[in-house]
Amino acid sequence: MADKATIVLFSHVSNTRSITGAEKLLLFFSRELSPYFNCILVAPQDGKLTQLARSYGLQVRLMSIPLVYGVYTPYAGLPADIRKLQEGREYHELTHWLAELRPSFVITSTCVHALPPIAAKSLGIPVIWKISETITDNEFTPISVELIHNNSDEILAISQTAAACFPEEIRDSKVTQLPPSWSDADLMFEAWSKLRGERRSELKIAPGDPLIGYVSSFINKEKGLEHFVKMAVLVHEQHPAARYLVVGTPGDKSYYERCVRKVKLEGLTSRFRFVGYEECLPAAYCAMDLLVVPSLIREGFGMTALEGYAFSKPVVAYDSGGLREILDAAGCGELLVPAGDMDALAGRVNALLVDQAMAAGIGRQARERIEAVYGPAAYRVRLQGLAERWHLRYCLQPPQLIGGPEAPPAAAPAGGKSAPAAQPTRGKTGRRAARLRAAKLRRGRLRRAKSRSGAAGTRPRRKKRAAGSARRRASGGGKKRRAGQAGSRQSKRRRKAS
Template sequence: MPSTKKLLLFSHICNKKNITGAEKLLLFLALKLSAYYQCVIVVPKEGALSGLAAQSGIRTIVHHIPLLYGMCQPHEGLAEQAEGLSRDVSFVETSRLLSHESPDYVLVNTSVHVIPAMAAKALSIPVIWHITEVISNNEYAGDSVKIIDQYSDWIICISESAAAPIRESIAEKLSLLYPSWVWKEFNPDLWPQLREQQRLAWKVASTEKLIGYISSYLTAEKGSDHFIEAALEIAEKHEESRFVVIGAKNNDSFYGKLRRRVSESAYAERFIFIDYVANVESAFSAMDVVIIPSLKDEGFGLTAMEAMILGKPVVAYASGGLEEILSLTGNQSYLASTGNYYELSAKTSAILEQPGEIESIGNNNRIQIEACFGPKAYEANLQVILGQINSLPVGSTPALKRVPRSAASKVKAKKRRRARKTRRVSSASARRPSRAMRQREAGRNKRNNRGSRKLRRVRRVSQKSARKKKK
């Protein structure tokens, strides 16, 4: 499709197995945008995201780029640190990548992915900045917003929580695009069967109530320990309760504390720990209630959305986008104060104590989540954003020779040339015989010549003797 405009999407991470919410969101967006653009995803390394993209027919490029984590946790000196990236070797290499690919647009995922935005702006390529997280609201937050403003032509935020710090100063180029899903990725008719199979695999009886926690990694900021504490409170009150903790180990010490807290309790046999599930649909189908105790302000909260799609009650901390999702779907009463796991326990217990409450809440969640965030609502918002993107001026990407070279880049190139010269000299030296070898070879030749002369004399004497005998 030569007439189709090209869009490069830069992912800040590409985990090997446990795909994060930010990666899922980027892939979903790329799949949607591939109907309108020639999409290419740039990843720092091969992993789950690049594999899923390839399965969907989206080309990927592996190109490692340093991240600026101070963008989501702003600090003193952030502006100077960002400016310094323009003199980094990665800036030059990314500029060269852009010159080679010549995209019409660049989309960078998350606030920490600054270098692609800076490089694209330097080459007059329109930049769409996709903000999936909440920038910490501190005295330096304005510096982060200024950087986003300086190096973007349009900004897409996945929730009001993510948009709040930006909306105050640059609302004129800001769009809201809540995440969504496509129904072909789900199999509602199979949910009862998936539930039965998964519970059988986990050895959970049909009469037991399974409360679940799921995250890419078990970390403190995702509240894994708060889930354990809430679960132990629930276990004491409800004999029929079981618990499944899904997430990979991220820190040995923290993970060890989680396991010890459970093993030293009176309810250890009621807990299931799983590091990874390939099919989240089966996992959610097996659960009765989902708890999301995130201690950080979430940009959105895909776990809550996925649980509601499958008709599950969700109890969560009122953290950023989680509060937004539960409020918009009429689940305010199942929001707990961030950090108060006793509230999580109490609200979950209230659901377990009411006959039929799990099914009633779950069914309502399925209806409300589709009304607020379903495919139809997403497509309508996307069309508006496409109009805004297509109105951005698109120019030709400057030729490669115009890409600025930093001092660090020049030093690096000089070292490469010196290394190549050294290899050539070494190779030539290896091929050229040494003086001692040449002397030994000359000696052998001399001896061979001497032997040859002697042999010729012997032959002449023999021939002369033979002729005399004949006479």
């Protein structure tokens, strides 16, 4: 641990009932960074995120920090409101803690977590601002863009869609694209067949009945559950055997209850399963035959679609933000429909249900393509390049991968500026770091050579000193000898004087 530079990663939430896509992304990011850096994860409270972080060996600190939602939905008074927050107790405690810790750099997750980068920049600590959402496009968007630009050294965007709000000169100078990935261990690949059988049995789904899934960490209007229910009504007309699984914690309870009532009114209660928060998400995905993502907001990326492809499921989705990037990379752009078009959504699902073997084949092929672009190997190549760059820029020491997995080469994402592959960094900073390392090595060699030469001559000198001490003792000691020499010199001076 002592060999690694300390960095701090700030999470804007730590939910107790569920874990959101943003939390999953930051946790995975922190785990993958931990072989390179001593990572401290800061969260507002204990929750699913902090529990998992500790189980993976990450340091956790709890700190309440106000969020600035106006960065996501900009308005004219945003700068004044931020200045007011800077006068608060939480901001001063945050600044004091960072001043004492002095991390090599900090990483803040999501645009609304604005106070940590502002505090770090005020102390001269480098900031990497991780953007996972699409900032609302309105007349005040430049205020948010300027805030992020002025309080960051680098911007890490989850997708081209998330980076689109920044002007070209900012994108070229400081924005790097780092799309998310997954952990193969978390997918439980070897147990897929068993998980599918057990979960479908628990849900009382017959082996031949197709199961259509909907997944959201927190279910609210923007995530389109009502559209999923209306789509199911249309699909039921052509495929009455189809069943539907809804996974997610109600974020807006009144909206959620309205969707449940809609299912009852349409006479589809026996066809639906509402399971709430799913402890074993791999089991839920394995039980499904296809996944629908009817998101009504411009997704920064769309982790649900990525997870569906990771489990080899065909995905039908609204064309909302970063979802297009994922489905295009999977070669499934034809399964995108305009946002809000429930008839088109039902049409794509019906087409897949006509030939379920073909649909399963689409899912398998999509997984192969997605793994090449977004899989763990591709992610680690990009992250290793970033870790080397950050070490040279902010730590002035070469990165040392301690206990981390080796990363084979992988394809880069289609389009956009992606994180650099691992390679030597050039320029003034790189040359300076190389000179420092070379000088350190030379000093080490000189010290070792001097130590060896000193060690070779130690014993003879000790013997000579020991022999001299014995002679002094035999002659009556040094004091008597020096007294005799002084008396002899005085006698000579008296003879000369006479």
